[in-house]
Amino acid sequence: MTDAQAEAGAFRALADPTRRQILEDLRGGELAAGEIAARFAISAPSISRHLGVLKGAGLVTERREGNRIIYALAEERLATCVGRFLSAVCPEQIVLRHTKWRPGAQNEGS
Numbered sequence: 001m002t003d004a005q006a007e008a009g010a011f012r013a014l015a016d017p018t019r020r021q022i023l024e025d026l027r028g029g030e031l032a033a034g035e036i037a038a039r040f041a042i043s044a045p046s047i048s049r050h051l052g053v054l055k056g057a058g059l060v061t062e063r064r065e066g067n068r069i070i071y072a073l074a075e076e077r078l079a080t081c082v083g084r085f086l087s088a089v090c091p092e093q094i095v096l097r098h099t100k101w102r103p104g105a106q107n108e109g110s
Contacts, residue, residue, distance in 0.1 A: 003084075006058065010081040013057035018042070019050050023059060026073040033069045 013019055022036055037047040051071060054060040058077045063070050 007081045007084065009057045010059060010078070011085075013053050013059055016050065016053075018047075019054055022047075022050060022054060022071075023073060023078070026060065026071060030070050030072045032065075033071065036071065 014023075018040065021040075025031060025036060025039060033048065033051065034044075036051065037044040040047055051060065051062075055062060055071075059074050060071050061074050062072075
């Protein structure tokens with residue numbers, strides 16, 4: 001699979017609001033599949049399919065803990081896909097993001 005195909009898969013995964021919400025929920029740390037499903041008013045099998053799409057796109061990772069599946073946000077992969085797209089579309093904004101909004105940055109340029 002080429003980088004372009006992988007990135008297309010990531011953007012297809014990001015197109016769904018439920019999947020974006022799952023990613024936001026995982027921003028706070030790992031969650032078990034059941035914990036994720038409990039946050040939505042849709043069936044557990046539907047959430048499982050959404051998680052499968054996110055995993056297939058490389059946006060989440062999973063690990064087994066006993067009989068539970070624990071999911072985590074694949075931050076680096078998400079940042080790489082979105083960052084590569086943004087750097088092609090609006091490279092000036094990427095420079096600003098890295099200098100102004102970087103955690104711990106001292107408001108460089110202000």
